[in-house]
Every structure is written in structure tokens, then in C-alpha cells.
Amino acid sequence: MRILLVCYGSFLMMFSVLISRAFCQHPPLPIAFSSDVSGDWEIYLTDTTGKQPINLTRNPAADYYPTWSPDSAHIAFFSRRDGNHEIYVMRSDGTHQRRLTHHPAKDKAPAWSPDGTRLAFASNRGGHFDIYLLHLTNGKVEHLTENRFEDEAPAWSPDGNALVFHSKRELNWDIYVVNIHSRVERRLTDQPLMDTYAAWSPDGTRIVYSAMHREVELADFDLYIMDAEDGGNKKALTATPTDEAVPAWAPDGNSIAFQFEKDGRWVVHLMRADGSERRELIDNGAWAAQPKWYNNSDVLQIEPSGLDIQLWGSIRSP
DSSP states (O other): OHHHHHHHHHHHHHHHHHHHHHOOSSOOOEEEEETTTTTTTTEEEEEETOOOOEESOOSSEEEEEEOOOOTTSSEEEEOTTSOOOEEEETTTTOOOOOEOOOSOOEEEEHHHHETTEEEEEEETTTTTTTTEETTTOOOEEEEEEOOOOOEEEEOOOSSSSSSEEETTTSSSSSEEEEEEOOOOOEEOOOOOSSEEEEEEESSSEEEEEEEEEETTTGGGGEEEEEEEETSOOOSSSSSSSEEEEEEOTTSSSSSEEEEEEETTTEEEEEEEETSSSSSEEOOSSSSSEEEEEEOOOOOOOOSSOOOOOOOSSSSSOO
16 A cells, blocks of 8 residues: 555656646746735736736726737736726736726727737727727727627737627627628627637637537536637537636647636636646635736746735645
8 A cells, every 4th residue: 555655646746747847838927817816806917837926906996807918018907996997008017007998888808919009899888898999009999890789808810800709699699700901700609508708829720719518517618619710620628517718828829728617716727728737827715817828938027026926825836
């Protein structure tokens, strides 16, 4: 029995080393995410090793849904700090926070264009949620999708010519793509239950998304992958009895970060792009969600001057 225990312990050690090598990039990649661990929703910064997170926003109002600029010098997000959901931006160290949209309707879920000149976002300023483009050079807001149902959670194609989003236009949430120049739309999913929160792979060939399928027991949300061109070759990446949602690709296309339902709240997980080598990154005893990867190859310090290091329960590193 002692020999078996020693062998089992050695196996666990080897497994931990392999997982560490798989995910701990050189240098480790920063990940921004949202959490209410401080008592209100804030934007935090950690990395793929699970380094102690930094509270970037430090505002008593709710801050959600971070998105990095292409050069990773800035992070956009949406916030209720002025009494209404608006789009904000800050430097990646949390400084120079400022408001970008000014409208009595709700503006949310920003996504930064690959060329850095625009932010796509969802807004109900027309009475229901559509996709809009904010031109950062002059502040002009362009109404991109127009229909009487809800269009939400836009994400850019790597070439900057299209956006993928989920829409309730057929009385069910499905994944659509819109060309930002011609405004021609195409539908990628069509099944009885919901398809949501799509994200384009860095090479532009695949889209990962969260879907609820009837044939899955309990009909929970799992992560799926499909061809970006026509929605073909759909394949499940996860199969758990609770929900996975809001996936985000690593810049090299080899890994995916996402939020996972655990004990009635969200935590942050990482896995390889084929669904293997999954592990927990953030479980802080509160809610942690909406992870987004740093885009730049330059090293970003996770201990910026003057910001709060958030001490909390369990930061999972291999």
C-alpha cells in the first residue's frame, strides 16, 4: 500500500508539472476579469499562473466586461458609476479612467476593434438592444444592426471586417455575423435552445460559443466550437452538469478562458482549445466572470504602483 501511495503521489506531481507547462506561458499572460469579491463589481487583473489579482477600477459602482485595446495599453468596460450603464476606458494599470458614451439608455459589452479605432457595443438607445460602433477618433456613434429583437455581446473578427453576436430575432438566442461595411448578416446557429457569447479564434477560422442543447441532460450551457465561415463542424468542448459561458481565446489560439458555474456562482477556468487540460484559475468565494486575455507580447507587471492587491480565498495555480 505504501508503494502504491508513493507512486500515486509521484503521478500527481508529474501531472501538475505537465499542466503548469501547458498553461504557464513565458512570460505568463495577464487576464482581466470582473468580480464582486470586494462587495461590488470591479475589474481585476491576474495572469495565467493565478497571481494575486489587482483591483483596477476601485469604484463603489458596478464595473463589468473588460476588453483590451489591441496594444493592451488600455481596457474598456461598462459601468453604472454615473447612474446608468455607459462605456468607460482606462489605462491597463487602472489609471486615467474616463467615460466614452453619454446616453440615457444602457450601453454595455464593449469590444475593441483589431485596428484600435472603434469599440463595438450593445445599446438599447433605440428601444431594444442593437449593435453600435463608437469611433474613438471623433466620438461618433454608428448604428450597425437594426431589428426589433435583441442583438448583444459583439466580438470582432481578426481582420476587423465583421462582428459575431447573439440575437433573439427568431424568438430564440442564436449566433449571427454582420459585415460592418455592407451590413450583410448571416446566421450561424439554428437550434431550439440558446446559443450565446461567441468569440472568434485569432486565426479567423473558428468561433467558440456557449450553447444549451436539448439532448444534453439538464440542458445546461456548454462550450461549443464551429467553423466561422458557415457554422459547420459544430463540436462540444465541455460536458458538465453546470454552465460554462463567455469564452475568450488566448492570443495564440491554443487556450480558452471562460466562466464556469460552481456552487451557484461564477468562477474562472482555463482549458486548451480542444477542451483538454482544464483547470480552475480563480475561485475567490464570490463571483468571478468575463475573463479577457492580454493581447501584447510585452511583459505587463501585475503589481502596478498605487493599486489594491486583492486578498481573497483560493487562487488556483498548478
